[in-house]
Amino acid sequence: MSAQNPLIQVEGVYNAYGDRLIHRGVSFEVQKGEVLAILGGSGSGKSTLLRSLILLNRPIKGTIKIFGEDIWKLKESQRHKIFQRIGVLFQFGALYSSLSVLENVGIMLEEHGFYPPRNIVEISKMWLDRVGLSKETYELYPYELSGGMKKRVGLARAMATNPEILFLDEPTSGLDPYSADKFDELIISLKESLHLSVVMITHDLDSIKNAVDRFIMLKDGLIDFDGTLQDFIRRAHDRPLEEGNLFNSTRGEKFWKGM
Numbered sequence: 001m002s003a004q005n006p007l008i009q010v011e012g013v014y015n016a017y018g019d020r021l022i023h024r025g026v027s028f029e030v031q032k033g034e035v036l037a038i039l040g041g042s043g044s045g046k047s048t049l050l051r052s053l054i055l056l057n058r059p060i061k062g063t064i065k066i067f068g069e070d071i072w073k074l075k076e077s078q079r080h081k082i083f084q085r086i087g088v089l090f091q092f093g094a095l096y097s098s099l100s101v102l103e104n105v106g107i108m109l110e111e112h113g114f115y116p117p118r119n120i121v122e123i124s125k126m127w128l129d130r131v132g133l134s135k136e137t138y139e140l141y142p143y144e145l146s147g148g149m150k151k152r153v154g155l156a157r158a159m160a161t162n163p164e165i166l167f168l169d170e171p172t173s174g175l176d177p178y179s180a181d182k183f184d185e186l187i188i189s190l191k192e193s194l195h196l197s198v199v200m201i202t203h204d205l206d207s208i209k210n211a212v213d214r215f216i217m218l219k220d221g222l223i224d225f226d227g228t229l230q231d232f233i234r235r236a237h238d239r240p241l242e243e244g245n246l247f248n249s250t251r252g253e254k255f256w257k258g259m
């Protein structure tokens, strides 16, 4: 991992809705192969920040560099090229309800135009297999899937175009603890086998313990914490009530055990 060439560099970012400032100078970096979580209370601006990183919400001030490119200064066509190098898993999978599982993955490959049409079905199947979905699921429609299965299809779709950075919005929310653990394992295995960088919004303490290298915490429009879990635990000893309020997850048993 090179600290000199971060994949993502966020510098002095301000976001606002109308007169209301959401971020007041947010700065952080993400290195290659790193899993970074974005934490913060409800309404602290996690989704807004994620939307700025995935080219959906232009900051009013500051710079965001991805792969060294100042993404909000690029022309639309160049921005599209950056977008093709990232993968996004939205909170509820954001699957097309009228398409089968296999088609949901295939359509992403068709849109990106990376592979010849004759290979799209095989590549889609390969990714569905990689995220643990059997061939019995290929012809199912989203309404026939559990929450965990939808997230896996969403992950297969996000990964199918070989992204260098994967963005995840609350990947384990709504999953039972077993499925959430399995999802964490999947993220770790993707990260390790592909040297992928991952940025995820989460409230899930166990995910932070299982899968995350470092996390940032948003508060009052700024970054209130940037460090590892061990750094955070040290700080929590001094500020137990404040830190305890930050998580609204029912998971967390492993987090609090053995710390």
Ligand SMILES: Nc1ncnc2c1ncn2[C@@H]1O[C@H](COP(=O)(O)OP(=O)(O)OP(=O)(O)O)[C@@H](O)[C@H]1O
Residues within 6 Å of the ligand: 017, 022, 040, 041, 042, 043, 044, 045, 046, 047, 048, 049
């Ligand atoms: N499109 C919008 N227009 C106006 N205000 C918005 C818009 N999107 C979000 N907000 C407001 O901006 C603030 C930050 O929202 P954001 O969704 O980024 O927070 P969050 O930390 O992701 O919250 P949560 O954990 O509850 O999802 C909230 O007060 C929200 O109501």
